Amino acid sequence: MSEPVPSQSLRERKKVHTRLAIRREAFRLFEKHGYSNTTIEQIAHAADVSPRTFYRYFGVKEALLLSDDQISPIVEAFVAAPSEMTIVEAYAFAVGKVFGGLTLEQREDAIAGQRMLYDTPEACGMLYTAYVRMIDLITEALTERTDAPAEEAERRVIASAIVGVLIGASHNTPLPEAALQSALKILGRRLS
Structure with a gap:
């Protein structure tokens, strides 16, 4: 929030x-x-x-459960990340910056919403839609990075890999800060 x-x-x-x-x-x-x-x-x-x-x-x-209040700030921080960072390091930096800046009230709200989201079958379609939207946003944000591929298909594959890591780290785990940072490090090592 x-x-x-x-x-x-x-x-x-x-x-x-x-x-x-x-x-x-x-x-x-x-x-x-x-x-x-x-x-x-x-x-x-x-x-x-x-x-x-x-x-x-x-x-x-269902939209009550899916707070996208962190999505835009993460993408903005990703675009603004230092250019010497790799793409995956820049995304990890953005996640750390946004999650680290949440107030206790914001953190509790996000955790409550995400917990209910994972427990509510009716909301699963919205979760899928949010992940696809995140892939689109990261693909577009990569156009701002000089180290990103020029081809949209290649940018989309990188964005999909990042979101895949997010899905794996997030499943049934609200605000998975440590797990996500660890998983992104693995992805970064494997992509280099």
Whole structure:
């Protein structure tokens, strides 16, 4: 979850707080009644928003479990990583920077959402979609690196390998920082 920062407008800070409130109430209701037995209307009511507001923030109930609040910052940190790093080192650097910068509240929220995601069969399709999106984003981000291949197909293979490592390290393990860093080191050694 993004923490509101002083430079954000009141409107942006309100959006961050509303999104977090909706997720918190949803998680509370999922724990109490189960994912399948909790309706969007119940979540909206508990978060003191309308169902329409819920849909504006999340679109579908499954999206509550799949927080992509770390995806864009990781890709941005990957692009901004020092150029002397290899591609895999740059990705590991980005993951470390973003995960390391999470507040306790953000970390707890991400872990709760990911735990429920792994335990909710209805959400598996969204997880697959998120991984494919991550491959697309890394493939595109590689165009910013001078050491990346010029051919899109080659960049996509590298991106897919990185996301494959992410899938392997993440399965049933929310925020797998140490396991992911270790797995990325192995991938980096094998690609060199």
